[in-house]
Amino acid sequence: TRVLILNGPNLNLLGTRQPEVYGSETLEMIEDRCRRHGTTLGVEVSCFQSNHEGALLDQIHAAKGTHAGIILNAGAYTHTSVALMDAIYSVELPTIEVHLSNIHAREAFRQTSYISKAVIGQICGFGSFGYLLALDALVQHCSGKQD
Ligand code: DQA
Numbered sequence: 001t002r003v004l005i006l007n008g009p010n011l012n013l014l015g016t017r018q019p020e021v022y023g024s025e026t027l028e029m030i031e032d033r034c035r036r037h038g039t040t041l042g043v044e045v046s047c048f049q050s051n052h053e054g055a056l057l058d059q060i061h062a063a064k065g066t067h068a069g070i071i072l073n074a075g076a077y078t079h080t081s082v083a084l085m086d087a088i089y090s091v092e093l094p095t096i097e098v099h100l101s102n103i104h105a106r107e108a109f110r111q112t113s114y115i116s117k118a119v120i121g122q123i124c125g126f127g128s129f130g131y132l133l134a135l136d137a138l139v140q141h142c143s144g145k146q147d
Pocket of ligand 1: 011073074078099100110
């Protein structure tokens with residue numbers, strides 16, 4: 001079983017980007033932890049990051065048939081992208097939305113998520129631990145579905 005962890009714009013800058021908001025770990029460190037956690041859960045984790053909305057859309061499309069589910073931190077596209085929402089609906093793969101920060105406790109414009117409409121659930125406010133929680137939740141969700 002394979003799971004896709006997809007990160008959107010500016011998340012390549014984690015580690016140096018507003019560490020007081022997003023923590024001091026780099027994306028590479030977070031992805032490594034996810035891969036290792038995936039191994040303990042018996043799933044293969046593939047990771048992709050892009051600053052380009054279209055590239056994220058292409059990855060979501062390509063995940064259909066190759067991955068059992070998606071963990072998505074769409075960054076600022078969370079609050080703007082109808083196209084990402086539509087893509088998640090289109091591929092019909094269980095998707096979990098993750099944010100490092102608690103978007104509901106921040107500026108009003110971050111409190112709306114188009115992604116939320118299309119996902120099975122959202123995890124936010126737990127920093128990078130949220131990705132591991134999402135992996136647990138996704139594996140649990142998928143195992144509940146199969147016989
Ligand atoms: C974020 C929250 C978004 O509002 C912001 O634009 C990001 C990161 C988070 O992980 O907390 O880029 O998705």
